Amino acid sequence: MAKIRQRKNSTRKETIIETAARLFRERGFSATSMRDLAEQVGVEAASLYNHISSKAEILQELCFKVANKFMSHIDKVDAADMSAIKKIEAVLRFHIQQMVHHYEEVYVSDREWKHLTDPYLSNIQTQRRVYRQRIASIIEEGIRKNEIKKIDAPTAVLIMLHAVSGIESWHRSKEKITGEVLEENMIAILIGGLQNK
Amino acid sequence: MAKIRQRKNSTRKETIIETAARLFRERGFSATSMRDLAEQVGVEAASLYNHISSKAEILQELCFKVANKFMSHIDKVDAADMSAIKKIEAVLRFHIQQMVHHYEEVYVSDREWKHLTDPYLSNIQTQRRVYRQRIASIIEEGIRKNEIKKIDAPTAVLIMLHAVSGIESWHRSKEKITGEVLEENMIAILIGGLQNK
DNA sequence: TATCATAACTAACATTTGTTACCAGTTAGT
């Protein structure tokens, strides 16, 4: 039938994955059927398979795209010449900005990665572990240099990363403060909580 | 067949709901089938219906049990004669302790309530909104009294509550610090981040 | 011992699920 030209600079596959990200966020991966997705894309379920090879592949693409983004950012931060606390702040700001501006994909990859299957599941698990470990190392460096109060570094990481995922509530709230104000508030509380005064 | 006598002081229904809580946490509500659940309970899927009326009912029981627990706790805190920051600390400690000691049900009710259906869904949504609003009010009181730094109260609530759900990572980690140390660390960071210095 | 509620089983149901096979129209390059 009609070969609908892909809108703007996004291919049909990208449209499908973006739509899937929205549905996976709203309903969860398992509770989203390929027919649900097809309906939102405006196509029959079977037609999706002209662009993607499986439902699992959609989740894989989402998860690895996000994982790569965070990994390459922390590479840059690690290489930069900053104090430990500034590095933590930079990582935190990046997380906040990603959650504000790329809500769907970041949120989904954080909440639904457990539904990946095995070569990909182990891969993501490892990446997540390594990522948290790298942040913990920066925090421990900050503790040694007396920039950061003496706390358990893994616990600090856990608080930081999960606090950020709370931006979901902000997205759903009626009267939103702006993204910038949100960021400054989060930084004030979290960096304020880490800093040695 | 065998009428397996309920173990200890828990009825068969409670056993089913506890097992369901574990599976819902591990795999999510939608990805857990009644046959999965039955297998873990050691029974055929159809037999579950002698004790519960539907899969949905299990989730309802979990969600409302937890919601009631947190609601009645904040009632007590609100009525107590404490500074605002101490009230926030009390709420936070309760959340942490619940996540440490009643992990499965608290985690599930926090993550899977979206899969409730409508009379129950609206009810829980309202309860959650009211609960967050009550915490925000305490924070605003603390700001007025200069106990708490000038931040956006809803943002502070969002950080607090989501940070706590990060205790999931602690449960899954290999070398755990104790629950008490975890609690003190979280309090140090989060209350430290709120306090006016 | 006979009775009866409880709780287990087997079989089956109607849907929904992800996915495939096959076909038809459109578009781009030769």
Add this chain to the structure above:
DNA sequence: ACTAACTGGTAACAAATGTTAGTTATGATA
């Protein structure tokens, strides 16, 4: 104009889903 690559549709699949019906065995009580 011819062909090949795309991208859409229809029909169907086997498996899995939540749940019901009907039956049987257990254990407490009378």
